[in-house]
Amino acid sequence: MRLITYTHQGSTPRLGAQHGEGVVDLAAAAAAAGVELPADLISLIRSGDQAMALARELAAQAETALPLAEVTLQAPLRPGKIIGVGLNYVEHVEESSRSLDTASELPDRPVLFGKPATAVTGPGQPILHNGDLTRQLDWECELAVVIGRPAFRVAEQDAWAHVFGYSIMNDISARDQRRAGQWFFSKGMDSYAPFGPAVVTADEIPDPQQLDLSLRVNGETKQKSNTRHMLFAIPRLIADISSGMTLEPGDVISTGSPSGVGAGMTPPQFLCPGDLVEATVQLIGTLANPVVDAR
Structure with a gap:
């Protein structure tokens, strides 16, 4: 399902199942069928397999759907x-060592950092872009x-059973706001995690x-790669993170960026107000976001 x-x-946020160019309102479908279904995606995920089976059934049986073109997408959750x-694609390790003063050696364990939920923004x-805080606003599909x-x-070997699904995150970074190596x-910062x-x-x-996966800025391709080039594959990431931290339903692992970030270009290129950034992942779609002046 595409959720x-x-x-x-002007409605409040709704949970939908997308079928082609149509959207089924799952809450409305549940009400029409006289059954209960969680009204938002994170609650649906936390409700487990039975709720998901019901959502699939309602989506398949729905007789009406909204045109996708008439709805406004939000961050999924x-x-x-x-x-x-960080540093999860070999070529990105090399370009980061040149431009961001990171180690040139391949990491032997995943390099992890956190992004707060307040950074999430939708399609x-x-x-x-706050010019008082950064002149080096960068992209990462x-x-x-x-x-x-x-x-x-x-x-x-058990990690796949803990995966609900997949989406796209643009790991926006203010390269000149690293503090003593901390990211x-x-x-x-707010809006630095476009998601959807x-x-x-x-x-x-x-x-x-x-x-x-690929990324374009104003229609020009900056990144182009494939997830097979990850240094640490998804099961390894889940095993490593969960070795000391509980991953909960609805948590998101943003699995790293390939090469082609702005800081690694010659000369470096960074985002400015007026730019349009489009991150694309095969079978998922395209996440497009404009860059605006925040001052």
Whole structure:
């Protein structure tokens, strides 16, 4: 299923199932059928398999759907935790060592950092550029893994069972706001986690380690790669993170960026107000966000 959160004609956010160019309002479908279904995506994920089975049935049986063009997409959910992964593509390790003073050696364990939920913004929503805080606003197209079941001390071979689905995250970074090597403020400011346009359930993605991903700025391709080039694959990330931290339903792992970030270009290129950033992941779609002046 393609699950979205949307508004329509000024409504409060609604949970929908997208079928092609149509959107089924799952709450309305549940009410019409006389059954109960969680009204938002994170609650649906936390409700488990039975609720998901009901959502699938309601979506399949729905007789009416809104045109996708008439709804406004929101971020699919607000995660409890966003765990970012740094230096997870070999070529990005090399370009980061040149431009960002990171180590040139490949890491032997995943490099992790956090982004707060307040950084999340949805499709079409602005990326805020505050020139008083940064002159080096950068992009990173990443596959986002949405956790479906609690995970603590999970072995790699069992990790897939804890994945609910996949989305896109643009790991926006103010490169000049790293503090003593720490990335939290650099990557955690408001609007620095564009997320969406949908969460595609795991059964719809045959192999998440074989997905093309790309990013364009004003129509010009800046990043182009495939998730097979990850240094640490998704099961390893889940096992490593859950070795000391409980992953909860609705948490998101942003699995790292390929090469082609602005800081690594010659000369460096950074986002400015008026730019349009489009991050695309195969089988999921495109997440587009304008950059606006926040001052």
